[in-house]
Amino acid sequence: MRVSSVAALCVLGLIPTLTPQQAQAAVPTRVGSGYVIDLATNPAGDEAMLMYLDNHLNMGVSTRHDGGSWSTPHPLGQVRAGLDIGADGVATVAYGTDEGVSVVTGSGATWSEPISIDPTGSNVHACPDVDVNADGAAVIAYPAGSDATARAVYRSAAGVWSAPKVWSKEPDGTTLSGGLEAVLDESGRATVVWGQNKFGNESLATATADSTGAFSDASAWPVGSSEFELGANDNGQVALTWPEPGTESTPGAVAVRVKQPGQPFGETETVALAGESGRIGQPILSVGPSSVAVGWTVYEERPDGPEAQWLRIRTRGLASGAWSSTAGVASMPTPQWGQVLDNQRLVPGPNGTFLTTWVEGDQGTPLLRARRILTAGQLALQPAFTVHASNERLAYSDGLFDTPYALAGSAGPGGATLAWSNFDFGPTGPEDFVFTQVIDGVGPTSRIAAPNAVRLLPKRSIPVTWTGTDSLSGVASYDVNVRIAPVDGAFAAAKPWLNRTTSKSKTYAGLRGRTYCFQVRARDRHENLGAGSPEKCDAVPLDDRDLTRSSGWTPTSVSGAYERTALTAIRKGASLKRVVLAKRITLDAWAGKGRGTVEVWLGSKRLGRVSLEANRTTRRHLTFAVASVARRQTLKVVVVSSGKPVRIDAVGASAR
Numbered sequence: 001m002r003v004s005s006v007a008a009l010c011v012l013g014l015i016p017t018l019t020p021q022q023a024q025a026a027v028p029t030r031v032g033s034g035y036v037i038d039l040a041t042n043p044a045g046d047e048a049m050l051m052y053l054d055n056h057l058n059m060g061v062s063t064r065h066d067g068g069s070w071s072t073p074h075p076l077g078q079v080r081a082g083l084d085i086g087a088d089g090v091a092t093v094a095y096g097t098d099e100g101v102s103v104v105t106g107s108g109a110t111w112s113e114p115i116s117i118d119p120t121g122s123n124v125h126a127c128p129d130v131d132v133n134a135d136g137a138a139v140i141a142y143p144a145g146s147d148a149t150a151r152a153v154y155r156s157a158a159g160v161w162s163a164p165k166v167w168s169k170e171p172d173g174t175t176l177s178g179g180l181e182a183v184l185d186e187s188g189r190a191t192v193v194w195g196q197n198k199f200g201n202e203s204l205a206t207a208t209a210d211s212t213g214a215f216s217d218a219s220a221w222p223v224g225s226s227e228f229e230l231g232a233n234d235n236g237q238v239a240l241t242w243p244e245p246g247t248e249s250t251p252g253a254v255a256v257r258v259k260q261p262g263q264p265f266g267e268t269e270t271v272a273l274a275g276e277s278g279r280i281g282q283p284i285l286s287v288g289p290s291s292v293a294v295g296w297t298v299y300e301e302r303p304d305g306p307e308a309q310w311l312r313i314r315t316r317g318l319a320s321g322a323w324s325s326t327a328g329v330a331s332m333p334t335p336q337w338g339q340v341l342d343n344q345r346l347v348p349g350p351n352g353t354f355l356t357t358w359v360e361g362d363q364g365t366p367l368l369r370a371r372r373i374l375t376a377g378q379l380a381l382q383p384a385f386t387v388h389a390s391n392e393r394l395a396y397s398d399g400l401f402d403t404p405y406a407l408a409g410s411a412g413p414g415g416a417t418l419a420w421s422n423f424d425f426g427p428t429g430p431e432d433f434v435f436t437q438v439i440d441g442v443g444p445t446s447r448i449a450a451p452n453a454v455r456l457l458p459k460r461s462i463p464v465t466w467t468g469t470d471s472l473s474g475v476a477s478y479d480v481n482v483r484i485a486p487v488d489g490a491f492a493a494a495k496p497w498l499n500r501t502t503s504k505s506k507t508y509a510g511l512r513g514r515t516y517c518f519q520v521r522a523r524d525r526h527e528n529l530g531a532g533s534p535e536k537c538d539a540v541p542l543d544d545r546d547l548t549r550s551s552g553w554t555p556t557s558v559s560g561a562y563e564r565t566a567l568t569a570i571r572k573g574a575s576l577k578r579v580v581l582a583k584r585i586t587l588d589a590w591a592g593k594g595r596g597t598v599e600v601w602l603g604s605k606r607l608g609r610v611s612l613e614a615n616r617t618t619r620r621h622l623t624f625a626v627a628s629v630a631r632r633q634t635l636k637v638v639v640v641s642s643g644k645p646v647r648i649d650a651v652g653a654s655a656r
Helices: none
Strands: 029-033 035-041 047-053 058-064 074-077 080-085 091-097 100-107 115-118 129-132 138-144 149-155 165-167 174-184 190-198 201-209 219-222 229-232 238-244 253-259 269-273 278-280 284-287 291-302 305-317 327-332 339-348 354-362 367-374 385-389 406-412 415-426 429-440 445-450 461-469 475-486 495-501 505-509 514-524 536-540 554-557 565-569 575-582 584-591 597-602 605-611 618-625 631-639 646-654
Touching (some): 035 080, 035 429, 047 415, 058 080, 058 091, 074 100, 100 138, 149 174, 174 201, 174 229, 190 229, 238 291, 291 339, 305 354, 327 367, 445 514, 461 475, 495 505, 536 646, 575 584, 575 646, 584 597, 584 605, 597 646, 605 618
Parallel strands (some): 229 284
Antiparallel strands (some): 035 047, 058 074, 129 138, 138 149, 229 238, 284 291, 367 385, 415 429, 445 461, 475 514, 514 536, 554 565, 597 631
C-alpha cells in the first residue's frame, strides 16, 4: 500500500548511488547517497523506495524484505515514476518517457522487461500514481499527452492491462491543475481524482473503475483550490481533503469529502477555519481501517516577526460524521526568521492509530519530529519525539531551499517506515543521503522482577526491580504504579509511584500493616506505552505496638528488633489481637533457651502451635497459609505456656 503523496517530490532530486545497508531500528539508518521520492509497504513488511540518482536526472527503485537490507537500486533512467508494492513483495513501477508510459515489476536484482501500457501517453507531466491491492490488481493514473489529459490504466489480478482511459478536457479552456491520484480497494474498485482549472475557476474531478477495469465518466464540483490529498483503506472507504482559501468576507477552511464503497463522494464537510487573522496551508490526510485523520497548518501574521504557525489535527470514524475536537500537534507561536514548521505527513499505524511527522526548527539544522495519534474512543496524542536531528543544511534542489526534508512514509505491520533525504558529508564532500527508520508502533513488554512473593519480612523498605524489552526502537523509560491495601481492608485504586524513570530499581518506603502491589509499563523511544505487567506484591507487617494486648504484656526496647520494640509475656492466656483481611499470616518472635509456647488463631481456626524453645537466642519468621480467599477475621496470638517468657516482635497479615 502506498500512503504518501509523490506529486510534490517528483520534480525534486539529487544525487549519486544507493548502496545496500542493513536496516536498524533504534536510530535512523543512513542507507546511502540518493534523494528519496516515494515509499510503499505491504502488510508483511516488504518495502519499495523510489529515488532520484545522479544529479536528479535518473530515477531508481530499491526494495527490501522483512526489515532486511535495501537492494542496490534498479535504474529507471530519466523518467517521472510512481510505485507500489504488492502482497507478494513485488513492486510495480510506472514511469513516463517521451515514448509513452511503461511499467516494470520486480524486487531486489530481478526485474521484468518494460511493458508499454500507453504508447500514446507521451510527455508525462508528473509522476504517475500507482496503487496495488492484495490480489495484484493495480490502477495507474497520470497526466499525459500534448494536451495534458487525465488518464488511467487498470491491471486485473490476472495481469491483463486495460486500454488507457482518457478523460478529455472540455474544449472551453479547462486545464489540469493540482495533481492526479488514484486508489484501489481489495474488491478491485478504483477511484481517480484530479484537479481542474477553467479560466481561474478551480474544481475537483473524480471517476471510478469497477473490478473489471471499466472506468466511468468524470464528474466534478467547484472548489477554491484544486491542491488536494487523497487517501483510502482496503475496505474501499476513500477520503479527500483540500484547502479553501479565504476571502475578504470568509476565512480560509479545510474541506473534506468521504466516499463509502461503491458510492459517490458525500457532501463537503468543513473541518477547520483559519480565523480572521490567519490562513490555512495545504492539509494532510490519512485513512485508517475505521477512521480518517486530517491535519493542517494555520499561519497567523505577527507585527514583529514571521508568521506564527500551528499544526492541528482532527479525526472521525468513517462510518459516521462526528468529528473529534481539534488537537494541537505542534506549534511555533513566536518563530524567528529562518525557522520552519513544515513538510507535514500523516500515515496510518497499527490498531487504529496514526503517525504525524513534521520538520521544525532552524532551516540550517531542523529536527524531524513525530507524534502518534490515538483514536480509540476519543482523540488523544502521545508526546512528540525527535526522529532525526540534522547537523547540516538539508536536501534542496538547484540551490533553492524548497523542502527541508524530502520525506516519504508508509504504514507497515509494526508501525510506519519513514524515508528522507538529508544533506550530509560523504567521502568526497557534501552530498545528499537517504535515511530510513521504522517508527515503532508497538509498545514494549515489561515485568516486575522483585518482589516475587509476599514475604512480610519485618522491615518497612521493599526493594522493587523491573525490566522491559522492545525489539524495535528500544525501551526509553518506565512508569511504575502501586496499589495499597490496609491490613483490614481492600485495595485502593492504583496510583503512580514513578513516571518516566530510566532506572530499573528503587526501594519503596512502606508503612506498617500495608500490602503493596507493583505494576510496571515500559515506554519505547517512539513514545509507545506497553501494556501493564502482572502485579507483584509484598507487605509490611504490623509492629507489636499495633496490636491490642491483654494484661500480662510488657513493652521492651530491643536492639535489632522490628521498629526496635517487642512485647514480652510469661503469663498463660496473655493474648495479642487485630482484625485483619488476610489469606497469609506471619509471626516474628524471639526464640531461645527457656522460652515459652504460643498459638496463632484466625477467627475460630488455629493456624499453628509454636514452641520458641531454642539452644541460642534467635529470631524466627514463621508463615501460615490461611486460605485461598481472604476473609475479615480476628487474628490472635495466645501464650499457652506458663512461667516461660514469650517475646513477640511483629505480626504480618496480607490479602495477597
